[in-house]
Amino acid sequence: MNTVHITDCGCVTCLGDGLERLWQSLLVNTCGFKPVRRFNTDGYVNNLAGCIAELDDIPHGKRFPAILEKVCQSDIRITADAVLLTATTKDNIELHERYIRDSGKEPAKFPVCSMIDYLAKTLDTGKLALNINAACASASSAILWGAEMIGNKETDMVIVFGADIVSEFVFSGFSALKVMSPDIGRPFDVNRNGLILGEAAGYVVLMSETKVLKEKRTSLGKIIGWGISSDAHHITAPDRDGSGLQRAIHNALMKASIRADDIAAINGHGTGTVHNDAMEITAFRKVFGNTIPPIYSIKGAIGHSLGPCGLIEVLVGLRSLQEQIIPPVTGLQDPEPDIEACVTMEKTSMNGNYLLTTNSGFGNINTALILEKV
Amino acid sequence: MSLLNIAVPGGAWITASGIGCINGGNEFSMPEGVLPKLRRELLSSKPEERWGRLDYYSKAGLVAASLALKDAGLDSRISASTAVIASTVSGSVDVDHAYFRSVVPQGGLLASPNLFAYTLPNCMLGEISIRYGLTGPTMVVSQTTPDMMSGILGGAKFISYGLCEGVIAGYCNTEACIHYIDTSCKPGAVFLILKKAEEKSPLTFNGSELMYNGRVLSGLIDLMRELTHNV
Numbered sequence: 001m002n003t004v005h006i007t008d009c010g011c012v013t014c015l016g017d018g019l020e021r022l023w024q025s026l027l028v029n030t031c032g033f034k035p036v037r038r039f040n041t042d043g044y045v046n047n048l049a050g051c052i053a054e055l056d057d058i059p060h061g062k063r064f065p066a067i068l069e070k071v072c073q074s075d076i077r078i079t080a081d082a083v084l085l086t087a088t089t090k091d092n093i094e095l096h097e098r099y100i101r102d103s104g105k106e107p108a109k110f111p112v113c114s115m116i117d118y119l120a121k122t123l124d125t126g127k128l129a130l131n132i133n134a135a136c137a138s139a140s141s142a143i144l145w146g147a148e149m150i151g152n153k154e155t156d157m158v159i160v161f162g163a164d165i166v167s168e169f170v171f172s173g174f175s176a177l178k179v180m181s182p183d184i185g186r187p188f189d190v191n192r193n194g195l196i197l198g199e200a201a202g203y204v205v206l207m208s209e210t211k212v213l214k215e216k217r218t219s220l221g222k223i224i225g226w227g228i229s230s231d232a233h234h235i236t237a238p239d240r241d242g243s244g245l246q247r248a249i250h251n252a253l254m255k256a257s258i259r260a261d262d263i264a265a266i267n268g269h270g271t272g273t274v275h276n277d278a279m280e281i282t283a284f285r286k287v288f289g290n291t292i293p294p295i296y297s298i299k300g301a302i303g304h305s306l307g308p309c310g311l312i313e314v315l316v317g318l319r320s321l322q323e324q325i326i327p328p329v330t331g332l333q334d335p336e337p338d339i340e341a342c343v344t345m346e347k348t349s350m351n352g353n354y355l356l357t358t359n360s361g362f363g364n365i366n367t368a369l370i371l372e373k374v
Numbered sequence: 375m376s377l378l379n380i381a382v383p384g385g386a387w388i389t390a391s392g393i394g395c396i397n398g399g400n401e402f403s404m405p406e407g408v409l410p411k412l413r414r415e416l417l418s419s420k421p422e423e424r425w426g427r428l429d430y431y432s433k434a435g436l437v438a439a440s441l442a443l444k445d446a447g448l449d450s451r452i453s454a455s456t457a458v459i460a461s462t463v464s465g466s467v468d469v470d471h472a473y474f475r476s477v478v479p480q481g482g483l484l485a486s487p488n489l490f491a492y493t494l495p496n497c498m499l500g501e502i503s504i505r506y507g508l509t510g511p512t513m514v515v516s517q518t519t520p521d522m523m524s525g526i527l528g529g530a531k532f533i534s535y536g537l538c539e540g541v542i543a544g545y546c547n548t549e550a551c552i553h554y555i556d557t558s559c560k561p562g563a564v565f566l567i568l569k570k571a572e573e574k575s576p577l578t579f580n581g582s583e584l585m586y587n588g589r590v591l592s593g594l595i596d597l598m599r600e601l602t603h604n605v
Binding site: 042044090093096101141177229231234244 | 458467470478481486490496497508517518
């Protein structure tokens with residue numbers, strides 16, 4: 001198989017534009033949650049979210065293209081042969097909100113995927129453009145798909161884009177499902193009581209080793225392993241024995257041809273909900289036994305951005321490997337006893353070449369990606 | 375990649391012209407129009423606890439996939455590692471709209487958690503994987519090409535990548551798909567059971583295109599016509 005490198009990346013989150021600002025904010029435990037301004041939250045269990053302040057002043061219906069525009073302000077270096085894969089759970093859901101609120105109007109024509117339309121035009125690439133929806137594992141599934149395409153020599157370059165915004169549609173839903181925290185997000189904390197939503201957009205450019213060498217690009221890291229598996233259990237709740245996530249991790253380790261004890265750190269999905277975090281801890285315990293590597297989650301800092309979360313976490317994971325630093329778990333106060341030694345409120349140093357990043361989502365799907373330091 | 379031989383042991387559809395399956399000798403067509411009402415008995419003679427919760431998109435996907443498995447004789451002995459993939463344009467939009475209608479009247483106080491749970495199009499695939507105990511990959515794909523083939527092509531890719539031995543691959547759109555800018559899309563659910571064929575097969579995959587007897591297929595309707603005419 002062809003080796004899969006990451007040669008370029010970028011993101012926007014509630015902690016600022018670009019990976020550097022996100023990384024530095026994470027290291028000093030900055031939480032990006034603020035009261036939501038773009039819709040009335042009186043009827044919901046919380047009023048906080050990781051919103052990008054600039055988007056609050058953008059008219060309803062225009063925020064999704066605006067977040068894409070923001071991330072496209074980066075100097076994205078791709079060639080015309082790049083395959084575009086996108087990952088969004090609800091695309092421009094505000095168009096549908098408006099359609100329902102203006103119920104007297106004739107049905108509008110909705111775009112199939114406004115993200116593909118925007119990016120194909122802006123980046124001048126649309127070759128085989130495809131949106132992948134696997135709930136909160138959408139971006140990690142798209143990265144996995146892109147890695148397979150390069151690994152199997154179907155193409156030399158894939159750009160994976162992920163984006164979702166904080167909308168009333170999604171905010172009200174998580175509130176109604178009673179998985180939204182009434183205060184803050186506390187991933188892997190014994191007193192965790194739900195997630196806080198966030199919004200984000202980002203991209204990674206995946207490239208074959210052949211093209212990296214030919215174009216003299218700098219590799220930021222490699223994707224060497226990936227796995228994807230369903231729980232076959234429940235639409236919205238994770239399987240408590242973590243078997244689906246275990247399978248995804250085992251498949252990723254096999255693909256990477258490394259052992260579990262080669263993993264130096266884990267970026268967990270770590271939503272801060274009671275059942276997700278418990279399932280992950282169970283799965284990690286079963287895979288790693290009594291030697292679970294350090295675990296962190298960034299959702300206590302930027303919130304759960306849904307579709308793109310796995311992509312943002314790959315970016316942070318790359319940085320973590322480059323700097324050999326594990327970011328703190330923002331929001332954590334009292335760690336779950338079973339992983340007390342593996343999670344921390346302080347940044348810590350790491351020593352190793354491989355990082356595992358995992359995601360799980362509605363529709364009972366789990367993904368695992370293994371990154372390698374270059 | 376080398377040419378992948380693909381076996382299609384079964385397949386089924388729900389379109390505006392009715393419900394059919396490949397081995398049942400039914401004629402396939404996919405006209406515009408009203409999709410048939412779906413009864414719980416299409417799935418099972420026993421009570422189905424979850425049936426009442428499902429929107430039409432999820433019911434259509436679940437029924438078409440179940441009939442495809444039955445058509446292949448695999449409904450009670452399918453491999454757990456089987457993957458499920460579907461392409462969609464309208465996805466869960468009907469339930470999206472129903473859900474947001476529950477949000478609007480009282481500032482979200484009456485927002486329905488049961489409806490919200492089905493506002494992700496991949497939850498339909500989750501229903502299939504739960505019903506048959508499938509632990510392989512699942513995902514929904516959307517593409518702006520008019521061939522309605524991205525789910526089937528994705529399934530062939532899953533097999534060629536070695537992510538699974540077999541896949542339930544298809545297409546699922548409700549009548550709401552006419553409200554999308556891609557006007558070539560037709561309402562209906564079509565699912566096929568795809569497996570790697572050990573011997574030479576008329577259906578082959580070259581990594582990006584599906585071919586039947588060496589001819590590149592133009593889309594889903596072309597594929598279904600070949601499969602139903604050559605049973």
